Amino acid sequence: MTVRRRRWLHIALAPLVVAATLTAVTAPAQAAPGSGSSSSSSTAPDEKGGDELSDNSTLNDVLESTNRKYVQAKAQVATSTTQQKALATQIKDAEAKRDALTPEVASIAAEQYETGRLSASRFLLGADDSDDFLSKAVSLEEINALHDRKLHDLDQAIDAVNAKKAALDAEVKAQQTNLLAMKKQKESADKALALLGGESLTGGFVVAKSPVAAPAPRNAQGGFSPEACTVDDPTTNGCITPRMLHLYKEVKKAGFNRFVGCHRDGGPFEHPKGRACDWSLQKSGFSVAHNADMKNYGNNVMAFLVRNADRLGIYYVIWYAQIWFPATGWHAYHGVSNHKDHVHVSVL
Template sequence: MAVGCLRALVAAVVAISLLAGPAQADPKPSLKKLKSELTALQKESDRLIEDYYQARIQLEKVEQADKDAQGQLDEAQAVLDHESGQLKRMAVEHYMNGNGETAALTMISGGVDPQTHLRRLTINQHILEEEADRLAGFKAVRDRHQAAQTEASERGKALKDSMKDLDKRKKRAEKLIEQIRDKIDLAHDAPGFRRSDGTWVPQLPTGSDHITPRMRLVRDLIVDRFGTGGYGVGCYRAFNDGGEHPLGRACDFMLSTGGQMPSKEQVDRGHRIAAWVVKNAKRLGIMYVIYRQRIWHVRTGQWRVMSNRGGNTANHYDHPHVSVY
């Protein structure tokens, strides 16, 4: 009896161990931890961007210094060439007029007395020494500028290498930031129920903002990732325009104000928002997105051009419009 009970116990333990399978993997990082990592990475990315632009400013200064040094070098070289020519000319004149056998013959013939000739020699020698000093000075100027130019070129190369390294590190940080943001997105499940065909059961608005829980989640995720751009987000509208705004199921993420055409940077932000919405559409219950007179619907999964409604805002050039089920 005891043996039978023992066998039964062993069999039960073996069965439980088989059902349990291998040890469970470490749990996924919590949302709090992901946000903490994201904040740290964003600070690192901001620092790298600041270092990158400071390096660019320094490089511009070095390049300007190099340009200035080259200009001064050209000027010094021009003066040096002029003085060299003058010196050569005076040397020739000195040789022809008061040197060697020519001078001796002149004195013998009585053309110039010895004292006058010696005085000329002294003056010529003084001029030659003065020109030699000036020539040496210009050579020193040229050498200094050549050294400055060489140093500027070397510093410029070092700064360019530093900028390349900073750019690589910045891109790595940005890639990690995107990965963490994706994980944060996946940590949120759209509220509500799906039908068998994959569409979502519509929700009623709640809260003081008069939008549905599903729209609120999508709005908050977009704002967390892309910010407001300084122009805000418009969701609920009381008047019935035939769309989802009065139902609390649509939001406009403004890129500019007063119907003005957005800048290139703002347009790019709109494209990033629209791309993110399309990427997460089925998971978050997105019905469609409109941007720049085009509409993407989850049923077709494609963009198509819309008719002209007469203005930047009406044609959604100044904002992406997002509607949920």
């Protein structure tokens, strides 16, 4: 076989080498975007902060759910970002292969011109004998096919990787949005726990949501004017203020129906003024919380009061040796009673 023919047969084998290379270029390092576990990343988070939670869910349930979902969302973004980088590398490698072959293809095109791509008959009729004619025919076919195929295959590979990267970019963007939502829900759950005294007071064993109380009447300036003890106390023979009665009814409406004591004669604080009530943990009298039911009941009464403090005109709440003011939050309480047998609430 002539040297010229061997040269063109060698060139003709090049697309097979290129095709084998493209197999590695186009295959993604990991699962394609939208498949497997990564497809769940674009799912919008539910309003309760992750897993479906019932109306009776505790704040502890919400905290666990939001933290789990937040960690999962972070992992999904990290995994997909790694895939992004891998695909970007594949695109760069494919483009480099294409750029390296461009001079060779240009050389082929030049030789096509020299041998007469547009006048194949002149090129073939210039053969010295039948063997030379066959050699020129094979070479011409190889030249024509190779010119189109080499760059076409590489451009296809680059387009395929670009398409995968575009899909993954969109997925990562959705995952980052989901991560931001999970972060906000996690922060919201953490704030909710802090509002209710943190881990030390409730341990998270408190309802995730409390009923919304009807607002107490306000004055023309939007505040709460002082009120006298002018209405009958439903828990004693004494009196309470209209605002205290409103709070009492709202707490009852929220489902807290165990023993309550409001007016009490004597003492310097709000009970004699009809501006305070004590919510017991049992149906009759007062007893220190000695089981989970009693502690959780107190937690939930306290949560309802604190969450609705602005609507009800609450001055402060005392529960389990802690006192809460709307302006300053929770602090240790060192009064005569440690308030582990009832929740105390005072109104303005």
